[in-house]
Amino acid sequence: MPATAKSPLDHRPRVAAERRERMRRRLIESAMIVFAEKGVGASVIPEVVAAAEVSQGSFYNYFRTNDDLLAAVSSELSAEMIELIEPAVGDIADPALRAATGMRYYLHLARSQRLLARFLAAGGLRLLSQQSEVFRYLPADLEEGQQKGRFAPVPLDIVLDVAAGAALVAIDRMARGRVAKDYPEKIIAAVLRTLGMTIEETERVTAPVLRKLVPAADSLLARAQARAKAQDAAG
Amino acid sequence: MPATAKSPLDHRPRVAAERRERMRRRLIESAMIVFAEKGVGASVIPEVVAAAEVSQGSFYNYFRTNDDLLAAVSSELSAEMIELIEPAVGDIADPALRAATGMRYYLHLARSQRLLARFLAAGGLRLLSQQSEVFRYLPADLEEGQQKGRFAPVPLDIVLDVAAGAALVAIDRMARGRVAKDYPEKIIAAVLRTLGMTIEETERVTAPVLRKLVPAADSLLARAQARAKAQDAAG
């Protein structure tokens, strides 16, 4: 068949695939909201299908278990966060500044997207492993920083544990209520001190003004946040 | 009536109260094990009554909800941990050494008592607030240390968040598998570095040999751990 052929057999599957994709995204959005509300261990399927306005039966055409759904939300979020943050930090030369900035973006994202914070806090330790996507860049940055003498020769696996824990508690705090605007910077500065940086140095690398990261309009982050807000306003 | 004659009204209620107390402890032990296995959000009552070999109905003579039970386990554990650790650190004069030693004991306890680690990890963020009993002493130690110039003038609330997060992740790691014997010391040293201590100083205050803390034979810690081991061996 020539590439230019536009038979119905070409058209129908495509629109079907698009419909399928839209439905999947609707389910994931709803799931993120429900997980954030009820916790990742809860029975969410009924609420998710209600929120997504899909039939019970259809759900199983897309996901097989609760955990499937959680994994889908989680990996989609990871990907979107990386896509937002990576371009903003990838070309920073100084590894210390790069690590600090990446973590600042991460926490500020959670701070500005309350739903994201609530979802991540709800996931807790359980998501830390899957969220490792987000921490993908940190180990390399820390090693490079250490090799370049920006950090003291401390054990980096330990620092990574502390950083993960600090992020988790920080996100939980932000999920629960408002925090000061520079709360993320203070947390990150503390983490950087575990690397042996001086207080002045930590202040310096957490000082630069960040860009405002705004999720694409059709992203999970944007859509779910919008729906959650509408819901809060209504209910 | 001679003074030595115990009236039945003195004896009967006492043995009844003792029986009741034993039953309650059996349930709490079982609950700790089941929570550690299935998570604190799960529906544990059926498994708890099975493990305790009690009838479903009996359970409700002691606890009304899952959360009641969790709170009971949690507060009993808190109390026992404090009772173990506090005598061993209470009379340390140097606040930095005191804080470091307290945290070391806390993590080593979790390291030596795998069940405890699994329970605390299962509780995650949700238990951090209730476990605050354990962190009761830390804020005061940090403030005293800061006033005495042992720590840099960093924001202590931030350090507390980082410490909590670090402990949480450390406990989770210990719950999942074996770690090096000095893993707790390395975590604590990292936390102390957030207070501006030098690396040498952090090594010094995490160096002293600790006593071996051993839970009383009739404590929740000892009994549950014993039962969990027996269970592992059997099943």
Added chain:
Amino acid sequence: MPATAKSPLDHRPRVAAERRERMRRRLIESAMIVFAEKGVGASVIPEVVAAAEVSQGSFYNYFRTNDDLLAAVSSELSAEMIELIEPAVGDIADPALRAATGMRYYLHLARSQRLLARFLAAGGLRLLSQQSEVFRYLPADLEEGQQKGRFAPVPLDIVLDVAAGAALVAIDRMARGRVAKDYPEKIIAAVLRTLGMTIEETERVTAPVLRKLVPAADSLLARAQARAKAQDAAG
């Protein structure tokens, strides 16, 4: 598309709705029988699902509570009774004769349908309010009769209370055992005497031969009665 082609979207929902309706009726039938046996305050759901040969879970797709179910049975019965009786009395000109005949039909229906009597007796005072549907026409008849001088100027609200109570006790008696064929007439005559009618007059208006009211074959009355009889024969 030709006009005769029924789209699947026309057919599928219809048969689904029909199946749903059949299921609902099965449950209501079973409920009427069980309520009549065990009383309207009892826990009937397990027996109803057993009698209807449905799963427990299915029940909750149709009714949420015991009271829901009772209300459904009750209102369906009310509607069916009105549908049977109203055509037979609606066009009687004399309000006294109309009231008397309506009440006679009501009691005779209960007399010929033992299950109905048992259900109504089980409901007792609790159903009187909901059964008010059945007594919908009585107040108007009485007022009209009073205005036309057929009845003495007695307080009608009082007469209505007495009529309701008399009907209740009569139904209870018929539910418990056989009564004479003219028992309803005697009860109604007594009620009419509270309106100041003479004995001769009450005999006159309760004398006409009534049609035989027979519930439609697919009505709740007919189906439940048939099932109850089959059950009695079997058990």
Added chain:
Amino acid sequence: MPATAKSPLDHRPRVAAERRERMRRRLIESAMIVFAEKGVGASVIPEVVAAAEVSQGSFYNYFRTNDDLLAAVSSELSAEMIELIEPAVGDIADPALRAATGMRYYLHLARSQRLLARFLAAGGLRLLSQQSEVFRYLPADLEEGQQKGRFAPVPLDIVLDVAAGAALVAIDRMARGRVAKDYPEKIIAAVLRTLGMTIEETERVTAPVLRKLVPAADSLLARAQARAKAQDAAG
């Protein structure tokens, strides 16, 4: 044993029997209140023992089933009502006046004792048979009245059914809310009309002022009513 002997063996059993009797009455009081609140079909034992401040186990030393308890309350109430009403009507010569006055006292008692009304209404048809104690005198009065020509030659069993039903509905109405002071008289007048009395005659026999019947201070009626009121005021 001479009548003057006062051995301990004479004293101990007596106080024991008195204690037993007091406890029994406490349980019956509580039961009357709980039945009135929750209905006679409900599970009342837990609430009754709580209200009576007795242990669960003790309950079974006094009553074996729910129905036992209900029968006890019912028969005690019957006896007390008869004891109150009978002396006030027993020596009325005219059987019509006697029947009317007896029924008036009955309804006025329920009107002034809200708890009594609520209990009787809760019992509904189920209590009518046991309450027949109360209706013990009515059949004889009616027959005597009929023989003496005070009533028309109507079937008295029918009148008794109507009277019972009227009383039931009247009591239910009084249990639910306030009614006019002469509501009982109007109901009774209507019942008397079923006996063929003229309106003027029914008014005459329901006109006499009644004594105020007041239950003895240690009666079930008085004590339960007092406790129910205290409860209402408190809760």
Added chain:
DNA sequence: CATGAATGAGGGTTCATTCAT
């Protein structure tokens, strides 16, 4: 594929009753 009713397993809870003390 979408739908939504049907299912049955499982969890939560109450309650009548028994029994050791």
Added chain:
DNA sequence: CATGAATGAACCCTCATTCAT
């Protein structure tokens, strides 16, 4: 006899999952 803990049956209800249409 009083007590109150223990029991197990029974009830209420939710939910994941399947399947006919």
